[in-house]
Amino acid sequence: MQRVMTKLKKWWPDFNSVVGFFILSVFLITLKTYWAYQTAFSLGAKGVLQQFLLVVNPLPTAIILFGIALYFRGKISYWLMILMNFIQSAWLFANMLYYREFTDFISLNIAKTSGSLSLEKAINGIIQPSDFLVFLDIIILIILLAVHWIKIDPMRVPRRVAMLITILGIVLMGAFFGVASKDRSGLLTRTFDNNYIVKYLGLNEYAAYNLVKTHEQANEVKQAKASDLDQIKQFVNSNKTLANSATYGQAKGKNVIIFHLESFQQFLLDYRWEGQEVTPNLNAFYHDQNTTAFDNFYNEVGQGKTADAELMLETSLFGTSSGSAMTNYGTNNTFQAMPALLKQEGNYTSAAFHGDVGSFWNRDNTYKNWGYDYFFSKAYYQNADNPDYNVGYGMKDKIFLKDTANYMQQLPQPFYSKVITVTNHYPYDLDDKNISINKTNTNDKTVDGYVQTARYLDQAFGEFEQNLKDSGLWDNSMVVLYGDHYGISDNHKDAIAKLIGKKELTPLDLANWQKVPLMIRVPGMQGGINHTYGGEIDVMPTLLGLLGIQDSHLVGFGQDLFSDQNKQIVPFRNGNWVSSEYTKYGSNYYVTATGTKIDPKSDPRAKVAIDAANKYVETSLRSSDKIVQGNLLRFLDKQDVPKNKTKDLSYKKSVGMKKLKHSQKDKTSIVAQNDGNIFAYQTNAPELGGDRQSKQDGEDNTNSTDIATPESILNGHGSDHDK
Structure with a gap:
């Protein structure tokens, strides 16, 4: 047993070293990003490959960003990694809030124009206590450094090692992009949903992609003129x-x-x-x-x-x-x-x-x-x-x-x-x-x-x-x-x-x-x-x-x-x-x-x-x-x-339902003209209790299903997705 422990210690990183702290930081940011992917976003990852990409897609930027600290020595390198952790965590936190409200990720254009993450809206219920878990590891790391459970390593990491780690991050980014592109062709050239960019490449890569696209579009707009x-x-x-x-x-x-x-x-x-x-x-x-x-x-x-x-x-x-x-x-x-x-x-x-x-x-x-x-x-x-x-x-x-x-x-x-x-x-x-x-x-x-x-x-x-x-x-x-x-x-x-x-x-x-x-x-x-x-x-x-x-x-x-x-x-x-x-x-x-x-x-x-x-x-x-x-x-x-x-427009369900209910006062809708009643919808959808479909042309299997009243629809009929 002692021999096994000796071998494990040989391979287990020493968190008192700069490289050990680097590995720990990369692991923690990867872990909490994957947690957010699974709990805060609806990315629709299916199959082993897509789940694998969800696990590993935070790695390249984490390695590159945390790797910056390896070019420095002593306390600076440790606090730089804490800072990089905080920046990535803040970006993750902001997107969790924005996604909960709008089912999308923050773009530069939206950040500049929408004001959707105002403090007023946050106070009104966007933030949940569990959201702050993305900062928990930072607090723990700061405490461990403050009480010297993790000691500052004064030694400088050899420059060639720092450069190799940076190159590793770039290579991994290219490799994961290759795997993602093979599973989803035209991933960047035929962009139709930001969820796909995040699912395949990562939240940080989405930010970089969005910055590039925004810059390109801004140049096009700047060069345009009324003539x-x-x-x-x-x-x-x-x-x-x-x-x-x-x-x-x-x-x-x-x-x-x-x-x-x-x-x-x-x-x-x-x-x-x-x-x-x-x-x-x-x-x-x-x-x-x-x-x-x-x-x-x-x-x-x-x-x-x-x-x-x-x-x-x-x-x-x-x-x-x-x-x-x-x-x-x-x-x-x-x-x-x-x-x-x-x-x-x-x-x-x-x-x-x-x-x-x-x-x-x-x-x-x-x-x-x-x-x-x-x-x-x-x-x-x-x-x-x-x-x-x-x-x-x-x-x-x-x-x-x-x-x-x-x-x-x-x-x-x-x-x-x-x-x-x-x-x-x-x-x-x-x-x-x-x-x-x-x-x-x-x-x-x-x-x-x-x-x-x-x-x-x-x-x-x-x-x-x-x-x-x-x-x-x-x-x-x-x-x-x-x-x-x-x-x-x-x-x-x-x-x-x-x-x-x-x-x-x-x-x-x-x-x-x-x-x-x-x-x-x-x-x-x-x-x-x-x-x-x-x-x-x-x-x-x-x-x-x-x-x-x-x-x-x-x-x-x-x-x-x-x-x-x-x-x-x-x-x-x-x-x-x-x-x-x-x-x-x-x-x-x-x-x-x-x-x-x-x-x-x-x-x-x-x-x-x-x-x-x-x-x-x-x-x-x-x-x-x-x-x-x-x-x-x-x-x-x-x-x-x-x-x-x-x-003035909002497509959030609670807002839309309130607006729709208020609109009935105009007395122009079918429901308002029918004394508040909805005309029953007939469907043979088997999921809703209808008959199994027939392969005989013209056979009528249509059954009535239970229909919600307008009041039940306006007061919660629907999924709990954005409640």
């Missing part, structure tokens, strides 16, 4: 279209309900598998006599995917060439966004609904900047953290939509709302009890489950649609359905060919694979299939036209899809485009109607049209990037920017 916007406005105004007199104002004064079909592609409409309609409810909506459906409508997203789609729909600006504009610019840029615009022009209430955390794609900050009155994120939903209620990127659609409908019935009318579904998201996994159709047989694991989650989304929409009809919202609302981006990328060519019944795909097939639905139902307005070529950038001016709102002062790059003057040129973020005449795919051009490859040099007429389209696409993308990256809309005249009291 840059003037040039862009000339281009935008030259491409404005006249409204269609037959459709202009047809939805004036009506509610707007935008239903986000996650990863849903156009080919799924009317698509049959094994004799069954994959999406019978969406097919019925597609063919409704009051629905105008655009069958040549394309997604135009870049790296920002869903965030790019939202940006285009709400502002008629393109996503940037890299990353997510909502993440990088959504917090502080000036926008002419739909929620604020409709509040100013038509006194609309605005609300967004999403069954995931509010920080995803920086929605919690961007939505405030766009003027959303309410953001019902995951924290608002009953038992939202129940694992059986979630799949992939958030709550299952049927469960999410049940509470969404209840909240929607309480919104003062008219309202503008956006409902974001998530179940039909890659990798298209679904538990057996919710499956109602067999997988396809392309032998591509990524592709074959797609029809199953699409069917589930369709069923969820059918239940939601029925509740709109039951409550009366159906007859007083413009309902808009859109697909945000492709569900199956063109990397799966063999599977795509099997799905659409082709032996081999052409470049035009791949371009058309980017089609997603856009369906707009306006009560009383004759619908039909509209073959106009357009994309997500065109949604905002199209909806404004239907609502009877002039857009002459808006700086955007879309055109009203109902206008006879629409150019019918659809830019893609990579520079490709589709028009009603020609298609650019890579460096080649094709006749859109036939797919025939053409050489513009040998066809003068085609060359003129193609050159004009190329110029239009390039100018549109470049101009939009300048607006977003330079925050050029801040140079607009004040009357051209919708008033938006961003600082």
